Every structure is written in structure tokens, then in C-alpha cells.
Amino acid sequence: MSLLRLDDVYKSFGDHDVLRGIDLEVAQGEVVALIGASGSGKSTLLRTINLLEPIDDGRIVLGGVDISDPRVDVDAVRARIGVVFQQYNLFPHLTVQHNITLALRHVHRMKKSEADAAATALLQRVGLADKAAEHPDRLSGGQQQRVAIARAVATSPELLLLDEVTSALDPELVGEVLDLVRDLADDGMTIVMATHEMAFARDVADRVVFLDAGRILEQGPPAEVFGAPREERTREFLARFT
Ligand code: ADP
Ligand code: MG
Numbered sequence: 001m002s003l004l005r006l007d008d009v010y011k012s013f014g015d016h017d018v019l020r021g022i023d024l025e026v027a028q029g030e031v032v033a034l035i036g037a038s039g040s041g042k043s044t045l046l047r048t049i050n051l052l053e054p055i056d057d058g059r060i061v062l063g064g065v066d067i068s069d070p071r072v073d074v075d076a077v078r079a080r081i082g083v084v085f086q087q088y089n090l091f092p093h094l095t096v097q098h099n100i101t102l103a104l105r106h107v108h109r110m111k112k113s114e115a116d117a118a119a120t121a122l123l124q125r126v127g128l129a130d131k132a133a134e135h136p137d138r139l140s141g142g143q144q145q146r147v148a149i150a151r152a153v154a155t156s157p158e159l160l161l162l163d164e165v166t167s168a169l170d171p172e173l174v175g176e177v178l179d180l181v182r183d184l185a186d187d188g189m190t191i192v193m194a195t196h197e198m199a200f201a202r203d204v205a206d207r208v209v210f211l212d213a214g215r216i217l218e219q220g221p222p223a224e225v226f227g228a229p230r231e232e233r234t235r236e237f238l239a240r241f242t
Helices: 042-049 074-078 096-108 112-125 141-154 171-186 198-204 222-227 232-239
Strands: 002-013 016-027 031-035 057-062 081-084 159-163 190-194 207-212 215-220
Touching (some): 002 042, 002 190, 031 042, 042 159, 042 190, 081 141, 096 141, 171 190, 207 232
Parallel strands (some): 081 159, 159 190
Antiparallel strands (some): 002 016, 207 215
């Protein structure tokens, strides 16, 4: 059974149809890369899954629960999903440690001592134990994104959504963030990520999904989509990255 399933999902803003009938299934442990031009609907798709945008039609099912049902407990759904955006993920007025413990205490109702121990272990794992007491603005962009990812997985979500998490970074900082994503993928985390890092998608994703004007135009294993795209639009899009 799939962990996540979108059935014929539609979303428009005013008269602009942004998602136009999205069908997508994601299996437990699968890593799916969403690619497509700017404006094709990648962020909107991720935001609908996290219930940041209500959908107009269709259905979104997570772990057997219809999370697009208006009666759903939004906080309970969000507690099952980790999300990291392009930037501004961390609370600037809180230390790195506190950014992580806040999530643990809020979502898992952990005691402070318990949350502190978990945060310390997590920061160690992402190689940032020495930054625990710093505020985010004292960290590089790459370090901030690593903390943001650590915080997103601290609560052991079933699903991790990543929206162009390296797009705002200087090129030399991209690698350390992608390495962490790769680690999580290797660990079995289910990940749906919008990315412009084609080499990374080819390397890490189990499946690549090409969005074109709010529709999935083509999808498949990276070797197929990148190596032998079936659709002209996919070829045109990919040509920009070579
Ligand atoms: P992508 O992430 O692929 O660049 P987005 O999902 O951000 O695409 O945007 C898809 C389209 O939806 C764009 O044309 C964008 O301007 C529009 N859009 C996104 N969010 C909103 C919003 N809150 N209100 C109006 N239009 C929006
Ligand atoms: Mg986007």
C-alpha cells in the first residue's frame, strides 16, 4: 500500500488553474523528485500535502487517512509530515538547540530534559553539535538548512517534504545539505522533494516526476526520465540543465 496518494487533485488561485488533475502515489521509503519549470506547481503541490493550501477537488490520502477531508485534525496531520522550504525555516530568536526542542516538546509533548537529549543526539548526527547554543544568524546558509532538516525529522515524521532546500544557498554549501538528504533517504525516510538539482535527483531519487503547467506530464525512474524522456516538453526542460 502507498504511504501517500493524490487522486485527481485540482487547485486554482482565482482563475489560474495551478494543479490540474494530479494523480500521484508514493510508497513507504520512496524518494520522489518533483521537477519542472518555475510556476509549474511544485510548491503548490507540496503545500497541499501539508494542508497549507486547501484543494478544490480530488483527494489526498496519507497512511490510509483522507487528509483532504475538511474535518481532519490539521495539527495531527502536520505532526506526521516534516517540511523544509527554500529559506527562513528557523526561528531567528531561538538557539539552534531550542529550535529543535520546541518541535519535540510541542509535537511529542516531551519533557525538557528528554527533548534536550534528543536534540543533542540529532545535532551530533548532522555534524552541528558545536552550534547548539548559537542563534541561526551565526550559521552559514548550509548549516541553517541542515538544522532545519534535523528539526523536520526530529519528530520522526512519516513523510518529509523538501521544497528546493538548496536553491537559496551559495553553490559551495549545496553539497553538505544534499549529503544530509541522501543520508535520510538511505535511512529509509519517505521523501517528496522539489528540486533543480538534476544530478542529485538522478542519483538519489527512486522516481522523477515532471510537472508541466499543473499536470504530471511524465514520470519514471531517473535513468528513464533523464536518459530517454518521452515527451518533447521534458526534453526541452532538461536541455536547460546541460
Ligand atoms: P513552482 O514551485 O513550480 O515554481 P508554484 O506552485 O509556486 O510553482 O506556483 C504555481 C503557480 O501558482 C504560479 O503561477 C504562481 O504564481 C501561482 N501561485 C502560487 N501560490 C499562489 C497564491 N498563494 N496566490 C496566487 N497564485 C499563486
Ligand atoms: Mg516552488
